[in-house]
Amino acid sequence: MTSTPSLASQDDALSADPAAIAQQFVAARLAARNTPDYPGVIPQSMAESYAIQDAAIGLFPDEVVGWKVGGVPPEQQPKLGIHRLAGAIFARNVWPAPGDTVVPLPEIEGGFAAVEAEFIARIGADADPAKTDWTIEDAMGVVDKVFIGVELAGSPLSTINDLGSAVVASDFGNNGGLMIGPEVENWRERLDRIEVETVINGASVGTGGSQSLAGGAIESVRFLLEHCARWGRPLTAGTLVSTGAVTGVHRVHAGDEAVCIFKGIAELHCSVVRAEAQ
Template identity: 30%
Template sequence: MAAQGSLIVTNELRELAARQWQDYRLRTPGTYFGEGYRALNLYQAYAVQAEVARLRCEAGDAVAGYKVGCIGSGVVEQFGMSGPIHARIFCSELKATGDALQHSAFANLAIEGEMAVRIGADGKIAQAFPVIELHHFVFRGVPKTLAELVANNGLNGGAVIADSAVAAPLKEWTSARVLSVSVNGKEIDSGDLWAMAGGAVEAVGWLGEDLGRYGLSLSPGELVLTGTPLGLHPVRPGDQVGVSVDGRELVTCLVE
């Protein structure tokens, strides 16, 4: 067996991770979970996530940061389970506001609007800004489980990042209240700016503690998606997606 941080990756889990990585490249994520095999516990699911990340980085990708997931009331109700969980964000899947996304590059593309932060040189939050999180919205197990969610890297398929001019110190977002998502100019969801009651500070604090349980830590420059209080919304080719704060659209993408 091999270790990833403080996680123990058994031969069985290593084989599953290789399958997960292959499934991801084929855009058929998580086939294991639809075939009635032995259920994973949460520790094993994080071990699989870590091993897949190792394989991805070995193939030339890099971890850009982490997401906190499954905490907002919209997603908790939609998934029928409650986190929080953490998952990795990869450099190859970061997009700039205004970019066009290929729908065919995802397995059932779905989006969330949420706030993200960048970790500063001192390990604290340097900047905050809105993003559009991208998802491969596929669950195969019945019922859905946190283990499947974690092993599938929180369903993450990347994120569309607001322009650097939008990024501002956390204190400058203190008066901001409403996060909203629009598709084709029509608002489809809105709610509080932060998913956790303590906002970005609580989200990053929880993430740091949870990563520490698995021998990991946040590094300067890393991106953290702090979770959304809103729901997850499938989108189709031709959809124009926007995320606004207090009615001001700050990040967009087009689905082709």
């Protein structure tokens, strides 16, 4: 009688090598092909996750121009030891979003796609690479502009969020792209008062603002300055920081139409399309 392989023996058949896992994710993204299961042994720590992402950054044929910052659910924070995570954003996946234009957002069929209304901070000067401890005031001092925007949360792995934040961080933080809208004038005085609503296919699916994020949007910048300095990737002038989903993470599929309304500033319109190989 043949016995069913144990979980341990199944894991042994999978690769735990960060480069091998990274190669699978990068190949799937470039081919616009889903990965039905996690392509290796699931990381159990953020160190393992960022080792995979680090390898993937080296394999992806494009320049990192920004970072998405996402929240870690409270129930996962004690084990992972962090409250936020970061993922690389590449130049080819940054899309200007004038208020009167519908921007196509590519969904990998069978993968994960979601629309997230976000505030986008731009770093105005190179951060000191030796500085690994930052205050909110310090972080505000290196931000020169804030824009409204929409993050396309996207991955070849449909269950990426279900598998936890360590998995999310291993695949570029579940980032598929970033729409950049108009600048927020006088952002230092008004950022926390801007009301945001996301509408999908004509129905409101979420409301919020900077204060929906633990510590606010600038806390995401502060976290990222520390994280990237400790990772050996200090932030440089012009780097974009997508600070977090202020109305929620809203799953979408090809054919869906979404509008993110930043009251008093602009509406950002997007249409979800089927992704094509790059």
